[in-house]
Amino acid sequence: MNDQISEAWARLPGYLAGHVGVSMAALALGLAISLPLALAAVNRPVMRSMLLTLAGVVQTIPGIALLALFYPLLLMLSALTEATFGKGFSALGFLPALLALALYAMLPIARNTITGLQGVDAAAKEAAVGVGMTRWQALRMVELPLAMPVIMAGIRTAAVWVIGTATLATPVGQTSLGNYIFTGLQTQNWIFVLFGCVAAAVLALAVDQLLALVERGFRSRSRAPIAVGLLGLAAIAIGALAPAAIQPRADYVIGAKPFAEQYILASLIEQRLAEAGATTAQRPGLGSTIAFNALAANEIDAYVEYTGTLWANQMGRTDVKPRAEILKDVTTWLRRNHGIAVAGSPGFDNAYALAMKRERAEALGIRSVDDLARHARDLSIAGDYEFFGRPEWQALRDGYGLAFRQQREMQAEFMYPAIDSGEVDVISAYTSDGRVAKYDLLVLEEPREVVPPYDAILLVAPRRTRDETLLAALKPLNGGIDIELMREANLQASDGGAPGTIASWLWDRMNEKKPSPETR
């Protein structure tokens, strides 16, 4: 536990910098967009209602969806600029987060600006015209100063929303305090989850109170609170951003998809690189497609992928071949189509499989998916959010004629307690998952081989295919981790171990086993 807390503290500067940086930029952009729009709309009823409706609609889109929507959009734009100007931009991380959060900031700023300007005393407005102010002077010298308290209140609301929603920027690759939450949820590290929530809340509260001070200053027309508030905000910005700015850019960026195995292996790669004297950074919590595209675009340098994922998702293959052939085809395809190199396979697979509670399976006489198909009508199945949309599920369903009584989607972390308590009968499990052993689950045999193999492979970005340091760091992982070892490591993670600690443990175990490396 102390271990987890100290690891959480160690990550704070980086996460806080990412969080504060993207929040500030988004708030600034939101202001830059919505303030002029609100000024233009305040005396134009049609434009006004359009602006507020649009901003209101954006507000109803869940934050995580809005953030995710920007990624493919930017990817298309980037491809377009690359085709037109020969230079694309990174669609990962900062940019999609910035745009989505700026959109979120728009409603409160636009609404309050309009309300504030409409609320300015009519006599003051008439006097402004009467003394001979131009439209712009009236706005700058009279209307805006008088509307300022209301506008500040809007900025304050926007700031709190943006800081809160920025925690959801992790899956699109923007480092934020959400990294604690996403990593923590995946590894059952509740200390991390709590740490992330508290850190985001403290930041939001501090910014809110400082902006409240500024607002009070504008309301009472006194300069001191405004100055104190602004200085406080500047102190937060400098305090959060300066350490990261001083720190040199990492030599290598290692990606990780949002589950424990990935975090452990990414940490393991980082540790090997650190041992070789290189600096590293981790981009954790990336979605499958985002991680792959980021690697292809050289935005991350390496990550661990699975052959079946590339086979089905990237190559769009629905047929299944023997393990070795798929690995060969995938490797060739990666090199030809993306210039990505495969630096080896650790030696375990993390395949999709169907699992049941062992005693229940035995009671029903189920050992394979074929057996399961006969009982499926009376049973319920749970899968993670991805599972039922995947070709593997379609192949299983169609290949074995599976039709369950009930089909439920839930977060992977909750599937295991659910099957343990008998709430569901069958779950989609990963073969390398430590909880398979922990909950005494039986991974059902799949005799017809409709599901492709999911061998872990080490992918290297196109620009790093000849990078000696990286290749040397990855080398010991090649064939170094068998399924039992990976399961054991994953089980430690699901019991709340910190990825870095588990990676060190894993490294020690790998070296113990060295004399007789185990590969399948």
Added chain:
Amino acid sequence: MSFEAWTCFIAGMQNKPADAKGSAGPDAAILFEQVTRRHAPARPPALDSIALAIPARQFVAIVGPSGSGKSTLLRMINKLDSPDAGSVQVENEDVAQADAVPLRRRIGYVFQGVGLFPHMTVVENIGITPRLLGWPADQIDERVDELLELVRLPPEMYRQRMPHQLSGGQRQRIGVARAVAAKPRIMLMDEPFGALDPITRDSLTQDYRSLHDSLALTTVMVTHDMTEALLLADRIVVMRGGRIVAEGPPDKLMDNRDPFVSEMLETPLRQAERLQALRQR
């Protein structure tokens, strides 16, 4: 002016200066020519073929009930409103052709709402038009002190006050000071003292009249209060339904036989007589 003098004045009008330059001429400070204004096509016009010439240095009161068009008439002088037909000229310049902003900066404007800027101090409020005109800061400061003296508010006490720290009468004095700050030759006043208590109002109107004289201003004041008009103005224009129904110096107006005009004049006279009677009892 004492109460006695006031009642006496209402009854007799003998101490009112005669209108010196009452007739329309080419050198009028303000000239209306057949001005018509319709706010909505379906409704009767707010102003209907108004012709009016106001010579320089004259104090003109425009009197009439609500909706008679008197404010619309006033607001055309500084281009806060524009005619649909006809023309308005200010100091021989067609207002329609003039740029509104510089025009307003050389015309003082005081209205019932006062409209002091609540986020500015007294100094900043009074100095606003000179500031817009780009006067140097020390000259503005000097001018503000001079004006505070003029409206009888000691500068050292009032310079740094905010509008909400002032009484209604003080606010209106600042409003007048602000309007004359950039040394305009023309002052427009729209019910300027309407919201004040009678005593404050009386002293303010007196003070303003002497300001008008000493600064050699041309003043157009809109009011619905005939007594105020009779007491202050060199010339009264009576409006009704967008038309001028009578006009002339106060004493000449007394001879007007138009039933609407006599009705408007009867009321203050009757009140004055009743007050007089009360006093003699």
